[in-house]
Amino acid sequence: DAKTTQPPSMDCAEGRAANLPCNHSTISGNEYVYWYRQIHSQGPQYIIHGLKNNETNEMASLIITEDRKSSTLILPHATLRDTAVYYCIVRVASGYQKVTFGTGTKLQVIP
Amino acid sequence: NAGVTQTPKFQVLKTGQSMTLQCAQDMNHEYMSWYRQDPGMGLRLIHYSVGAGITDQGEVPNGYNVSRSTTEDFPLRLLSAAPSQTSVYFCASSTRGDSLSYEQYFGPGTRLTVT
Numbered sequence: 719d720a721k722t723t724q725p726p727s728m729d730c731a732e733g734r735a736a737n738l739p740c741n742h743s744t745i746s747g748n749e750y751v752y753w754y755r756q757i758h759s760q761g762p763q764y765i766i767h768g769l770k771n772n773e774t775n776e777m778a779s780l781i782i783t784e785d786r787k788s789s790t791l792i793l794p795h796a797t798l799r800d801t802a803v804y805y806c807i808v809r810v811a812s813g814y815q816k817v818t819f820g821t822g823t824k825l826q827v828i829p
Numbered sequence: 830n831a832g833v834t835q836t837p838k839f840q841v842l843k844t845g846q847s848m849t850l851q852c853a854q855d856m857n858h859e860y861m862s863w864y865r866q867d868p869g870m871g872l873r874l875i876h877y878s879v880g881a882g883i884t885d886q887g888e889v890p891n892g893y894n895v896s897r898s899t900t901e902d903f904p905l906r907l908l909s910a911a912p913s914q915t916s917v918y919f920c921a922s923s924t925r926g927d928s929l930s931y932e933q934y935f936g937p938g939t940r941l942t943v944t
Contacts, residue, residue: 752932761833761919761935762872805871817933818888819864819872 722806727824730800736793738823740806743787749808751782753791754819757802762819765791765804796827830855833936835920841942842910850905850939852920860923861903862887862933863895865916872919878903910943917941 723741730736742751752767766773766780768789773780779792793800805822836851854861859880864872864887874887878897892914894906903922907914920936 754933759866759917759938761921761937762933763935764932767932817862817874821869821871 722808722820724804724806724820724823726821727826729826729828730793730796732798732827732829733795736796736800736825736827738791738793738804738806738825739788740791741788742806742808745786745808746810748810750810751780751786751789752807752809753778753780754805754807755800755802756805756822757799762805796825798827798829801825801827832856833920833922833934835918835936835939837939838937839940841944842907843944844910844912846910848907848910850907850918850920850941852903852905852936853901854903854920854922854934855901856922856924856934857900858922858924858934859900861897862921862923863893863903863905864919864921865889865914866919866938867916875905875918907941912943915941915943 750767750769753765754762756762766775766778768780768782770782782789803822803824805819833854862877863875866872873889875889875893876887876895878884881897881900884895884897897903918939921933923933
C-alpha cells in the first residue's frame, strides 16, 4: 500500500468548511483513497472513498487532484460532533490488504 | 443488524493471565481483522482472516492467537498477558474485495489493562 502523509492537527470554526489534506505521492493506478474517522476512542467509521473523480456523500466530499498524488476531505459545515481523528488510507479495492492506519489528523472544531 | 460486536468492553488482567476477546459480526462478511491502538497512536494490525478456517499475521502478532471456525466469529486470545499489551483492541469486518464499497466496519473496542 502507498504511504500517506497528513498534518497531525487542525482547527476549524463551527459552521465553516473543514478541509483535511492528504498526500499520497506514491499511489498506484489501481489504488483508491479512503477516509475514516475515529471519534473519541470509538471504533473508526468509514466516511468516503474515491479513485480519481471527486466524490460526495451525505457526510463529506472528496477532492482528488488530477495527478492523484494528493486529496482533500471536505466537511462542508463542521459541527462540534465532527471533532475526531481523520485517517487517509490508500489501497486497491479488490482482495484483502493489510490496511495500515497512520496517526491521522486530529480535527478540533471550535465553537 | 447489530454490526460488529465485541466483548468485554473493559478488562483488567494480571501479568501472566490468559483471556479471549470476543468479536462477532452479523453481516456475513468474509474478512475480519483485529487491531490494537495504543494511546496517541494509530491502529496496528494484529491478525486477520479472509474466511472461515483461514487466518494470517499482521504487523504485531506476537503474544496473540486467533482462529476462525465460523464466518461470524473471530476471537483473539492473549496467551500470557504482559503490561505491554495494555491497549484498546478493535475488531473489524469487511466484505469481499470485489465490492467497490470495500469499507471496514469496526466494533466499539475492548479496553484492556494488564497490571
